[in-house]
Amino acid sequence: MDKIKQNIDISIADLNAIARIGYWQLDTSSDTYLLDDISCEITQLPNGTTLSTKEKPPFCPTGNKWAVIQETLAKAIEQKSSFNHEVELFLSDGNSIWVLLIGKGNYDEGGNCVNVSGMVQDITIRKNSEIELFKKNEILNYTENKASLGHWKWDLKSNVITCSRNISRIIGSPDGEKITIEILTEGIHPGDKKQVQDHLKNSVESKTFTPLLHRYILEDGTERIIQVLGEPLFNKAEELTGFMCSSQDITAKKRFEDELFEKNKLFLTAQQKAHFGYWLWNLTTDLFSCSENMADALGFERNVEFTMSDLLKDIPQENQKDILDTLNKTIETKSFVEFTHPIYMHGELRHIKVTGEVYTDLEGNILTILGISQDITDQKNFENELISKNQLLGFAEQITKIGNWQWDLNTNKIKWSTNLYRIFEREDNLPIVFDIYYSYIHPEDRERVSAIIDTILESKDFERVIHRILLENGKIKTVELLAMAIRDQYGNAIEMLGTLQDVSEQRAEEMKFKGLLESAPNATLILDEGNIIQMINKQAERLFKYTPEELVGSNIDLLIPSRFDEKRAPLREAFYANPTVKTYDMGAGLHMLNKDGKEIPVQVTLGPLQIEGGLLLSVVIRDITEEKLHQENIIKAKEDLETLTQELTTQNHQLADFTQITSHNLRAPVSNLNSLLDIYKMMDNEEDQKELFKKFEIVIAHLTLTLNTLIEALTAKNHTSLERSEVSFGATLTKTKEIFTAEISNSKAIIKSNFAKVDSIRYHKIYLESIFQNLIGNALKYKSRERVPELEISSKIDNGKTILSFKDNGLGIDLEKHGHKIFGLNKVFHNHPEAKGIGLFMTKTQIEAMGGKITVSSKVDEGTTFNIHFI
Amino acid sequence: MQHPFHLCIVDDDDIYRFTIIQSAKFSKIEHITSVFPNGEEAINFIKENQDTPDALPNLILLDIDMPIMDGFQFLKTYKEIEAKISKKIAIYMVSSSVDPEDIERAKSYTAVIDYLSKPLKSDKLKAIIEKTLEG
Structure with a gap:
């Protein structure tokens, strides 16, 4: 028996070793633990180790874990209850293990604990599983939380609901607590509560649970949308015991759907805008479906399937075969072959481009073909336009x-x-x-x-x-x-x-132009509208002494003295207002400046040159220095000629006078002499001859006087630079009066004089005396018999020149008859015995010899006025 | 009864007048002579006798250069009254002027038969008188 018992003990010990269960005993009197070998092995302590309650063992190196164990144990002893404690130990090899400590006190009669015996088991594996599970649960909860998902189980028998932590959290009941259906549905949106309750009722009746949507109001007042899915639960007797349901917050999803819906609408709009629609060809049924806008475009009812021939009905006959061929090719190659086709839409020919996608099953059989048809008419038009534009550009190029x-x-x-x-x-x-x-x-x-x-x-x-x-x-x-x-x-x-x-x-034109420009005989500048020199020719280089490089790009102002600016501005304006070829004579000589600063007299011709870029201006410049010189010479020559002509005219007058003198005043006495001589020859009577000689004497005397007068006159004419001195009019008049004392007193003539304005003149004294004597003498000689002679002699200054007047009230001269010969030699106008016709001739000769002139005004029987204009 | 030839001298030069009168005497042609020292006196005489042909001269020797009224002025006036004059008068311009202008101007008057340069010699005068007499 002992043997058996011993064997059993050994067996137990073996099993314990396998199950890793160790035994220990606490001696309360000594506060020491005795550990068996397995306990020592588990805790990795040497066999036979004893531990003290007061000292931390090696497996509880830190914290108060050992103390907590002792306290728990003490408590169990005191309550005489068993001790069951799971604890994690840290071993000397660095690993940690979970152990289960079980202990029970042994008491004496007095109820005092004498010792505690217990066991220790390594539960690390189980503990790890537990921890894993816990973690999994946590993760599930977390996931539920994240997915806004919760589970609940409705037991119809007890009519209670067990719900997951997430549901509990949402409805605000403690975790793990069973709740009633009322509590579960408490937070449902009032508008949906009735519907939910009916749904649950129906579910029970129909023993099915169809998906349900309801709104739920959270504690914070926010509204969520909850989707409930459920499965009925049956027992073995096929009786309905309850439902297993999940509630998910699909607010976000719903919103997403709404968004999707919106997006879809946008997509539709986009389809319409971009003129594209899609169609799906189900090869299994050989029917087509298409997007709404495409249906609209093709005039099909929306969401109704149609056949290939329907699809092709508006496509021109000649294109249909191509389309079918292409589609066949798509089917053959199992990849969409793009194509375009024309189509009549609402009577208008449009161009459609078709792209697409082929969907096959796993075996590679075609299920559907998705086609996207896009109206590219406008694009096509653009393209055509682009092509024609390109052609135009090419053409233009x-x-x-x-x-x-x-x-x-x-x-x-x-x-x-x-x-x-x-x-x-x-x-x-x-x-x-x-x-x-x-x-x-x-x-x-x-x-x-x-x-x-x-x-x-x-x-x-x-x-x-x-x-x-x-x-x-x-x-x-x-x-x-x-x-x-x-x-x-x-x-x-x-x-x-x-x-x-x-x-x-x-370039050739330009060269030609340049050539023309070069061959132009005059200096030429080409200006743009801004007066900037664009081109010059050789002549211009020569004239202005600038190189083309210096001038081209410069303003024309460089070449024109600034004093012409004012004159040029209106001319320039006028030119641009009416651009025609014009020669501009800038009046008092336009001059231009050469590089040396020398002014050149020029004549400028402006010509407009219409070119593509605007108006060019050709400025042709003629150097008129030479011309100017010639012109000046000509002007001078002309002036000289005029002077000469005047002199010649004067001389002509004198010559005419001389001709007159020779013909009348010399030829007349000479012819008389001839006639007398002729008569003399024929005369035989001595008495008559004596008489005739008297005639000869008269003629000869006359001739002598005439000749003397002539000589005097010629002398005067030939000595134009006669000696001049300041001669007084008053003094001369006084002297003249003395000479004519007898005549004046006889005729009782009144001679008045006024020399207040001017009383003297630089003149040849003898001539002035002669002029006074002749004019006063005439006045006295040709006095009116009816009137007492009155003479007024006065002087004045007119235009800076001295004028001397002799006015009488005598017989006067008929100037109409005699005006032309009044100052002639031997001219007499009165049948006056003393008229000899010498005085006025000499007076005029003398005045003209001094550079002046004499004029006369007269009226018969009223008087005569002689004016002497001195120079 | 036959009126003697009437020679009229219009000239301011008394020597010239003397020589003409003398020359006319030498011509032995019966004549009477009237003398005027300027055109004015001569034209006045003609005007006075324009209706009396016997009083008017047969021949006028007219000078150009004279005071009061010269030969041309005389001719101008004469032209105005010529139609009224009952007798045809032969007028000769006799002047010392050799100016062609004067000669031309003188000949422009139809009344002027010729222009003669001074001196007018006796035989020339005789020829003129004879020519005039012949009509």
């Missing part, structure tokens, strides 16, 4: 012989427009790199063009250069290259683009 290019500096590739190929007479679309272009540049121009390109690359954004290109066939063209650089953010040129125009013709 061709006409203007201009092309454009784009040079990618990274790849060195150059894109040329078609016309550039044409200009370079190069096959279209052959790739171009810079070197190809460069090779075309005329060798003489290469350096220049390179320099320009370098400039653009380095700094300038825009440049133009005219250069020649040498084509493969030897033809030379002149082109104008316009280039512009595109830069990256660091300022490095990354691309260059521009145009190139064949300006050969313009």
